Amino acid sequence: MRGGGGGAEGRGWLNRSGLPLPEVGGALAAGNRGCSFYSWISHSDRRHFTTQRPPSSFLPPSSSLLTRLPVVTCIHFTETNAPHSAYGGGDKESGVCPEQGRSTAHARKAAMRQDPERNSVEWEGRSLLKALIKKSALSGEQVHILGCEVSEEEFREGFDSSINSQLVYHDFFRDPLNWSKTGDALPGGPLGVLRAMCTRTGPGPVTIALDSLSWLLLHLPCTTLCQTLNALSHKDSCPGDSFPSEHVHVLGLLHEELHGPGPLAALSTLAQTETQWFSILPDFSLDLQGVSPLKSQPHADAYTSPVDLSTHLTFNLHLSKKEKEAKDSLTLPFQFSSEKQHALLRRGLSQATSHIFYEPDAYDDLDQEDPDDDLDI
Amino acid sequence: MKVPRKQVRRVDGLTFTNVLTGGKLTLLCDAKTDGSFLVHHFLSFYLKANCKVCFVALVQSFSHYNIVGQKLGVSLTAARERGQLVFLEGLKSSVDVFFRAEEEAHPLHFLREAHAGNLQPLYEFVQVALKPADREEAAWTCPVLLVDDLSVLLSLGVGAVAVLDLVHYCRAAVCWKLQGNIVALVHDSGDTEDEENDILLNGLSHQSHLILRAEGLATGFCRDVHGQLKILWRRPSQPAAQRARSLTYQYKIQDKSVSFFAKGMSPAVL
Numbered sequence: 203m204r205g206g207g208g209g210a211e212g213r214g215w216l217n218r219s220g221l222p223l224p225e226v227g228g229a230l231a232a233g234n235r236g237c238s239f240y241s242w243i244s245h246s247d248r249r250h251f252t253t254q255r256p257p258s259s260f261l262p263p264s265s266s267l268l269t270r271l272p273v274v275t276c277i278h279f280t281e282t283n284a285p286h287s288a289y290g291g292g293d294k295e296s297g298v299c300p301e302q303g304r305s306t307a308h309a310r311k312a313a314m315r316q317d318p319e320r321n322s323v324e325w326e327g328r329s330l331l332k333a334l335i336k337k338s339a340l341s342g343e344q345v346h347i348l349g350c351e352v353s354e355e356e357f358r359e360g361f362d363s364s365i366n367s368q369l370v371y372h373d374f375f376r377d378p379l380n381w382s383k384t385g386d387a388l389p390g391g392p393l394g395v396l397r398a399m400c401t402r403t404g405p406g407p408v409t410i411a412l413d414s415l416s417w418l419l420l421h422l423p424c425t426t427l428c429q430t431l432n433a434l435s436h437k438d439s440c441p442g443d444s445f446p447s448e449h450v451h452v453l454g455l456l457h458e459e460l461h462g463p464g465p466l467a468a469l470s471t472l473a474q475t476e477t478q479w480f481s482i483l484p485d486f487s488l489d490l491q492g493v494s495p496l497k498s499q500p501h502a503d504a505y506t507s508p509v510d511l512s513t514h515l516t517f518n519l520h521l522s523k524k525e526k527e528a529k530d531s532l533t534l535p536f537q538f539s540s541e542k543q544h545a546l547l548r549r550g551l552s553q554a555t556s557h558i559f560y561e562p563d564a565y566d567d568l569d570q571e572d573p574d575d576d577l578d579i
Numbered sequence: 580m581k582v583p584r585k586q587v588r589r590v591d592g593l594t595f596t597n598v599l600t601g602g603k604l605t606l607l608c609d610a611k612t613d614g615s616f617l618v619h620h621f622l623s624f625y626l627k628a629n630c631k632v633c634f635v636a637l638v639q640s641f642s643h644y645n646i647v648g649q650k651l652g653v654s655l656t657a658a659r660e661r662g663q664l665v666f667l668e669g670l671k672s673s674v675d676v677f678f679r680a681e682e683e684a685h686p687l688h689f690l691r692e693a694h695a696g697n698l699q700p701l702y703e704f705v706q707v708a709l710k711p712a713d714r715e716e717a718a719w720t721c722p723v724l725l726v727d728d729l730s731v732l733l734s735l736g737v738g739a740v741a742v743l744d745l746v747h748y749c750r751a752a753v754c755w756k757l758q759g760n761i762v763a764l765v766h767d768s769g770d771t772e773d774e775e776n777d778i779l780l781n782g783l784s785h786q787s788h789l790i791l792r793a794e795g796l797a798t799g800f801c802r803d804v805h806g807q808l809k810i811l812w813r814r815p816s817q818p819a820a821q822r823a824r825s826l827t828y829q830y831k832i833q834d835k836s837v838s839f840f841a842k843g844m845s846p847a848v849l
Contacts, residue, residue, distance in 0.1 A: 351747075351786065353755045376751050379744060381699050420740050420782075459781045 328352070331411060331455045333486045336361065338409040338451060339368045345409045346399065348392055350374040350417040357413065360486055378421075393422055396430045408450055410434065415454030415469070416461065424465040431469075536560040601721045601758035604750055606787035608780065610767035611795035612806045616832055618727045619644070621762045623651040626658050630759075631719035633708040635686075635701070637669035637731045650835050663719060665708040669731075689737055698737060698745040706752050709759065722759035724749055729783075730766040730776060739778040746783060767792075788813055796829075803847035804829050808839070 339345050345368055349357055353375050358366050372395050377384075380391075390397070399410060412418060418427055434452060458466060521529065533539055538559040546557075607617045615638075622644065625632050636644060645655040658664035667686060676685050686704035689696050709722040732742050746763065753759040765783060768776045784790060792809040810826045828839040840846070 353751070375747075375755070378747070379697070381702065381748060416782075416785075420743070457781065457785050460778050 327455050327457075328413065329486065331413060331453060332357075332360065334453055335369070335409065335411050336365055336486045339365045343407040343409045343451070344368070344370070345411065346370045346372065347411045347413060348372050348374060348395060348418075349413050350378055350392060351414050362485075378417075392418060393426065393430060396434065399434060410450070410452050412452070412454040414456065416457040419456075419461055419465055419469075424468055428468055537562075601760060602754045603760050603788040604746075604754060604783075604786055605760065605762045605789045605791065606783050607762060607764040607791050607793070608767050608784075609764070609793040610769050612793055614764060614766075614791075614793040615639075615727070616837060617791055617793060618725065618762075618764055619647045619651060620837075622655075622725060623648055623653045625723045625725070625760075626653045626655075626663065629663075629720050631663055631665075631709060631722045632658075632725060633665045633667075633705055633722070634725045634727070635667045635669070635705070636727050638727050640670055641666060641668050667704065690735065696737075697741050698732070702745055702748045702752070705749055709753060709757060711757070722753060722757050724753050724759065724761045724763075726761075726763040728764035728766065729779065730764075733775050733779060739775040739782070742779055743782045746786065750786065784813075793830075803831060804845045805832050806830060807842070 335345055335347070347357065347369055349371055354371050354373050357371065358369070361369070372392075374392050374395075378391065396410075399408075431452060434450060454469075456466075456469070533541070536558040538561045542557075542559065546559075605621075607614055607621075609615075609617075622632065622634065626648075634644075641655065648655045655664060655666070659666055669687065672685070673687050673690055676687050676690050679685055684700045684703065686701045688700045689698060705724055709724065711722070729742055729746070733739060746761070749761055753761055763783065765780050766776070767780055790809075790811040790813065792811070794807045794809065796804060796807060807827060807829045810828070812824045827842060829842055829845060830837050830839045831845065
């Protein structure tokens with residue numbers, strides 16, 4: 203789509219430092235103008251998974267306009283306030299243990315603050331990355347994996363052979379910085395490989411998985427990385443390209459607590475927020491359950507009328523009419539009514555007994571039932 | 580000058596059955612307490628299991644570890660003499676760096692560099708130390724790299740990324756190629772905002788298979804319970820076991836052993 207490249211330049215999308223400016227109106231608005239997106243999975247404080255993705259754009263290609271654009275998926279693992287019952291599916295006892303995930307819109311903000319507990323390594327994003335890779339592979343896309351953190355054997359573990367044959371693994375685990383000087387390392391390092399992928403013009407949709415984006419962010423300057431990722435998705439907009447716009451899905455695994463807010467914000471400016479529930483099954487299948495959770499816990503009940511407590515008592519709390527009249531006409535001994543005033547003036551000062559004259563002012567909240575009600579104990 | 584020795588020792592009641600299967604990175608972490616009893620435990624454990632051990636000891640002298648090791652039943656001098664233990668004594672050899680010609684590689688060469696370089700000489704030292712010798716038969720079981728500790732490297736001016744790269748390369752060489760194990764100790768700075776240490780700790784946590792975290796008690800010092808140990812298993816191959824298993828024990832360090840018990844079940848309290 204021509205809109206991809208032209209739109210970016212027309213808007214002055216990349217400022218001088220090469221960082222993409224935040225989009226006004228969100229990436230969905232930009233999507234209508236034909237720009238490109240990124241996907242990444244990030245760890246932060248990982249008690250819960252969150253996934254934020256544009257609606258229906260990661261499913262197998264359909265004829266809708268949105269799915270012809272590259273996909274943004276930003277998946278954070280953050281702490282949420284979900285109660286423990288949200289974990290319904292993840293019992294330790296059951297053999298098949300699908301991972302339940304939940305997200306909130308504030309997830310990323312919660313991730314940024316320093317968590318004193320540091321139990322954030324309990325959740326692992328790599329299984330989600332593998333589940334998404336499996337999904338792409340099953341839908342027939344080419345999958346390129348830039349592996350920097352785990353060995354190839356460990357990464358391919360869990361995939362069956364049909365999927366493994368579709369994965370192209372670029373190995374940066376053994377010698378990423380060329381210390382062994384044997385010449386085995388791929389030229390140019392990971393950046394060179396990424397740039398080579400930009401110029402590749404194979405037909406069909408491509409998924410590029412970065413394992414991990416954190417490794418790249420620690421070793422490359424943030425601006426270079428953002429520019430390269432941007433170029434990856436703009437590769438289909440060069441003039442003379444007769445192919446229709448191809449899917450370029452870029453998936454990246456990001457450990458959020460390793461980076462400051464600056465690089466994270468730079469990478470996240472294209473993220474859309476949409477909450478999704480999902481489960482990861484043992485064979486790395488991804489089960490998206492839509493916006494509402496599979497096992498919805500009962501929320502607060504519908505509004506019930508206030509219960510009248512005095513209905514089922516064994517003693518009588520009500521007053522009859524006569525009793526009410528008698529009560530209302532009773533003058534309390536300490537109240538300074540007009541009769542008392544007259545009585546005082548008549549009697550004069552030769553009083554042996556003492557009296558209390560109480561005059562309520564504006565702030566007094568007199569309650570006949572409970573004269574001590576205004577005491578603040 | 581008599582330096583007080585740590586009174587600590589063998590870990591009883593805890594079995595780390597998966598650490599001998601090879602290819603694992605175990606991260607020892609301590610927060611508000613001293614986790615070196617774990618280092619002594621692993622050192623004696625692997626020496627007794629007949630493994631070839633490369634010990635990068637940057638914090639204490641050889642005699643310190645030797646004396647503690649003798650309480651645990653291993654003799655480091657004997658192990659070093661028969662070639663089972665390769666010991667890099669950081670305190671002593673750091674002085675050698677300055678008395679060598681500059682072209683010669685020394686594992687602690689980074690001390691000489693004005694700006695923080697990379698730790699490639701240290702990696703090469705480890706690689707040479709744990710390389711299986713061709714002429715002898717498999718005398719030793721899996722190779723083990725033990726580091727005490729990595730936070731000291733940060734204090735010596737090395738960047739967190741350089742230390743992570745070192746551990747990455749050691750993982751590739753020791754865990755992946757030789758199917759050995761790595762055990763490394765890192766301090767957790769906790770409340771003090773040490774960003775480099777946080778990056779190092781978090782980065783290592785993501786790479787490790789087992790995390791042992793020794794913490795002081797939240798309520799302060801106690802005579803009978805010295806701290807709490809959190810055990811976290813990570814990186815299972817199947818996502819079915821994805822929820823990392825985590826256990827917490829409290830411990831008391833005794834003269835020749837460490838006793839573990841469930842939280843609140845200290846014999847002194849019951």
